[in-house]
Amino acid sequence: MLKFYYNPMSPNARRVWLTLLEKEIAFEPVLIKLDGDQLQAEFVETNPFHHIPVVVDDGFRVVESLAIMDYLETKYPTPAMLPAEPQALAMVRMVQLITSNELFPQIVSLIYESQDSPQAAQARQHIDKVLQFFTQVLGDRSFFGSEQLTLADIVAGIGVLSLPNLGINLNNYTKIYEWCDRLMQRPAWQKTKLSAEEFELFKGRVRALVRLRRYKDNKSK
Template sequence: MISFYYAKPSLFSRPVWITLIEKGLAFDPIVVNMGGDQFTPEFRALNPFCRIPVLVDNDLTVTESQAILDYLDLQYPQPKLLPESAQAVAKVRQVQMITTNELIPAIGECLMKKPDQQVYAKHRAMTALNIFEGLLEGPYFGGDHLSLADIVAGSVVPVVCDLGFSLDQLPRLRNWLKALMVRPAWQQTQLTAVEKDRFLRSIRALARLWQKRRRQRAEELLVPNQNTPPTIG
């Protein structure tokens, strides 16, 4: 039996969750309360970095969402989520990495910064969306069939839209997202309106706390330490 450790709001957990459903795999979903459960000795034994998702399949423990996705597609190849040609695989990987390295950080910046400080983050997000529009030549990034690119990007683009970004000028991407959102795997894994609001508020609260602690630390560094001996010479 597969055990899947995740948190529903996690943008890194959702692609794995969707993949498990799309492949029709039986699994034990184990919710990790990211308010502290990730630091327990039991979870640290699974992932010393204290991050989700984690997948345990018999005696194998896999961390990092991209590694988990590759494992699932090779270990359980039906339906296959990676295309055959080198060109198509390159496109799939490009979409996955742009989503992870550009789109997700842009979302974080938009949530954590004031509106007048979001110019770069918004440009970063729109650049990614425009690249996706150009890469979509068929119904899916990998061709005629669903791929890991669709699952990874399709877990994140809806969040971008929730933040006010429009796909009106990106018709291929808009139609692609509409087709994904009616699939059962997306229906089962989407946040409710209440969960979504709670998630966004928690991210903003964490941002304010982080900024407060950064200011406090800066102030501490500016105050001379009375216990520090004077420098000689």
């Protein structure tokens, strides 16, 4: 059976978790506690970069969430979560990459920076730009690139659904708000949603990782 190494606080791990649940793929969950499990020899042998998620399927190891999602889509093609039409497929990939490269860094800024700081104000402006763009890309479809759930919805949904916890009012983006409501009606999304307490723990971990990264950056100068 496919093994899934994860922690529910990891947005990247939840991407894979949702994909597994939406595709109804049987799997063995392996919880990795982020206070040291990722540094243990057994896990390092599985992923020398100490990151989750990881899947091991019939002895084949895949790391990095987007690569895992593509693997699951190809090996377990039903239900299809990537459109075949070229423009729709490009739309899915575009939304995935914009979420990773444009949205998530701003989420980190909102978590780490003081809410009245210039950095937080810049993050909110950039998030507005992303949400306006997503509104245009979504158009009148139910999901990104399709009337059925796609991998883009999973990647973007995890990021966008965290925004109300950070003071972003999604009511200002009608189509995105309705899209979020469609996602949260799905059992897999209800199952994997972080509680308020878990989200606070996630924020604390983000702050610790940013402090560590900045310390290392300053030390190397």
